[in-house]
Amino acid sequence: MSNEILTPHEMAEADRLAIAAGPFSGIQLMCNAGAAVAAEVLRRWPAAIRAHVLCGPGNNGGDGYVVARLLADVGVRVTVWAEGRPKAGSDAAQAAAECPIEAQPISGFHPEGGDIVVDALYGAGLSKPLSPSAVAAIVKCRKAKIPVVAVDLPSGISGETGHPVGDEAFRAALTVTFVRKKPGHLLLPGREACGEILVADIGIGAEIIAAVGPKCFENGPVLWQSRYPMPAADTHKYRRGHVGVFSGGPSSTGAARLAAFAAARAGVGAVTVLSPGNTLATNAAHLTSIMLRRVDDIDAARAFISDRKPSALVLGPGFGVGEPLRELALVVLETAGAEVSLVLDADGITSFHDAPASLFIAAGAKGAAGLVLTPHEGEFGRLFPDIARDAALSKLEKARKAAARSHGVVIYKGPDTVIASPDGRAAINANGTPLLATAGSGDVLSGIVAALLAQGMPAFEAACAAVWMHAEAARRFGPGLIAEDLPLALCPVLRELLG
Numbered sequence: 001m002s003n004e005i006l007t008p009h010e011m012a013e014a015d016r017l018a019i020a021a022g023p024f025s026g027i028q029l030m031c032n033a034g035a036a037v038a039a040e041v042l043r044r045w046p047a048a049i050r051a052h053v054l055c056g057p058g059n060n061g062g063d064g065y066v067v068a069r070l071l072a073d074v075g076v077r078v079t080v081w082a083e084g085r086p087k088a089g090s091d092a093a094q095a096a097a098e099c100p101i102e103a104q105p106i107s108g109f110h111p112e113g114g115d116i117v118v119d120a121l122y123g124a125g126l127s128k129p130l131s132p133s134a135v136a137a138i139v140k141c142r143k144a145k146i147p148v149v150a151v152d153l154p155s156g157i158s159g160e161t162g163h164p165v166g167d168e169a170f171r172a173a174l175t176v177t178f179v180r181k182k183p184g185h186l187l188l189p190g191r192e193a194c195g196e197i198l199v200a201d202i203g204i205g206a207e208i209i210a211a212v213g214p215k216c217f218e219n220g221p222v223l224w225q226s227r228y229p230m231p232a233a234d235t236h237k238y239r240r241g242h243v244g245v246f247s248g249g250p251s252s253t254g255a256a257r258l259a260a261f262a263a264a265r266a267g268v269g270a271v272t273v274l275s276p277g278n279t280l281a282t283n284a285a286h287l288t289s290i291m292l293r294r295v296d297d298i299d300a301a302r303a304f305i306s307d308r309k310p311s312a313l314v315l316g317p318g319f320g321v322g323e324p325l326r327e328l329a330l331v332v333l334e335t336a337g338a339e340v341s342l343v344l345d346a347d348g349i350t351s352f353h354d355a356p357a358s359l360f361i362a363a364g365a366k367g368a369a370g371l372v373l374t375p376h377e378g379e380f381g382r383l384f385p386d387i388a389r390d391a392a393l394s395k396l397e398k399a400r401k402a403a404a405r406s407h408g409v410v411i412y413k414g415p416d417t418v419i420a421s422p423d424g425r426a427a428i429n430a431n432g433t434p435l436l437a438t439a440g441s442g443d444v445l446s447g448i449v450a451a452l453l454a455q456g457m458p459a460f461e462a463a464c465a466a467v468w469m470h471a472e473a474a475r476r477f478g479p480g481l482i483a484e485d486l487p488l489a490l491c492p493v494l495r496e497l498l499g
């Protein structure tokens, strides 16, 4: 299964190229799409008494007329409820003409228990909030508690953003989409409105998708496994990279240790916690295989970087917001060298609230260290306030703009984490779990990212892999998870990844 994601615009381009290249015409693609939906309805609900097919005026409705015809052909009692009529001469008009069932106005739609609803009102072409009669249909489905199968997307949800275009959208038990997923299938709340998602092949081949050139992917091992650092038989600890984690002051050392433990579990050969003098004893009491070095100021940080040549540094977790952090981050970016990466998290992001440009300029300079930023929603708003405020942008587009501006890979965290690279590539993570909404889980993520960077994985792939592994570890551990559990919970995930 391919992991590319097509924006609705790219999907329209794929349709156009496919129709031009043949062998399928527009109406044949529509028939293939309708056939895929009808087959899935029959497979899952073989005993359904009656199917209601809601058809809109565009090609989504066209798919619906095909579904209605095919279900009726095999003896299902089908009623078609239409909102608007297809434009004369369109593929949808042909599909409606070939459907033997007379469409009735959607206002008369009245489902009952045991029925199935096929929602083919609007898909990629949704351009405004749903009409009152479409909203009434949603309410009737909800009250009747009957399964809804969405064609392409639950009507009301934007395929671009995953947000409802108005106040209401269908909630489907199953969404059958075509060719590839769209961002709205993976971004919240669209993901929840879709129910189970099935991607049907309608005859648009991989060469057409390659010609469209999508740059967005569903995150998963297929995307990055070939770049995953496999330890060679003759490796030794420094060949597996060295991560340095800056510790905070006396009351906040735990975050750095969480990142350090996670980095160690994620396969880096050596990890050093860089600790101010007043926290050395606390850190020492909790560390065994992880090294500890006193770092009280910029000079000591510079000395560590030049003596011990770490390949990745984590700065921010528990460190404290302010000028010392800003200075340290800029020194690392400006002097550590392009072979070193800096993961800036938590306080590391908030510290640049008033001066984000200084960070972005330093990260964009020739020879600068690599930068990975890991903001959650609040931190994202502090670093990129104008992008965060722009309601027209999807989370995907926000992350992409932030990556381009900051010259860093951005991990925009949340239940639908988006990872974006300054080169325009992006991935939407789909294995997130509410179990990760626990204190310290972000520190662990930073440690995993740093470990993969330190082992030579390219930054975008390292960020994607870390996000996926972090969520996978949480899922497998299950309820009761706290951040301390996550590093050890990585082991079964790694066992599978490393084969």
Ligand SMILES: NC(=O)C1=CN([C@@H]2O[C@H](COP(=O)(O)OP(=O)(O)OC[C@H]3O[C@@H](n4cnc5c(N)ncnc54)[C@H](O)[C@@H]3O)[C@@H](O)[C@H]2O)[C@@H](O)CC1
Pocket: 012, 015, 026, 029, 030, 031, 033, 056, 057, 058, 059, 060, 061, 062, 063, 121, 122, 123, 124, 125, 126, 127, 128, 129, 130, 131, 151, 152, 153, 178, 202
């Ligand atoms: N060749 C193709 O392009 C294919 C398209 N397919 C289907 O085509 C769909 C996209 O078709 P369209 O681009 O025609 O878009 P839609 O069918 O989603 O809707 C477009 C029409 O609805 C109107 N409209 C949009 N929002 C409305 C609202 N809230 N209330 C009232 N009217 C509204 C628009 O003005 C336009 O007339 C896909 O979602 C998919 O289901 C499939 O048949 C596969 C092949």
Ligand SMILES: [K+]
Pocket: 060, 119, 120, 121, 122, 123, 150, 151, 152, 153, 154, 155
């Ligand atoms: K739909």
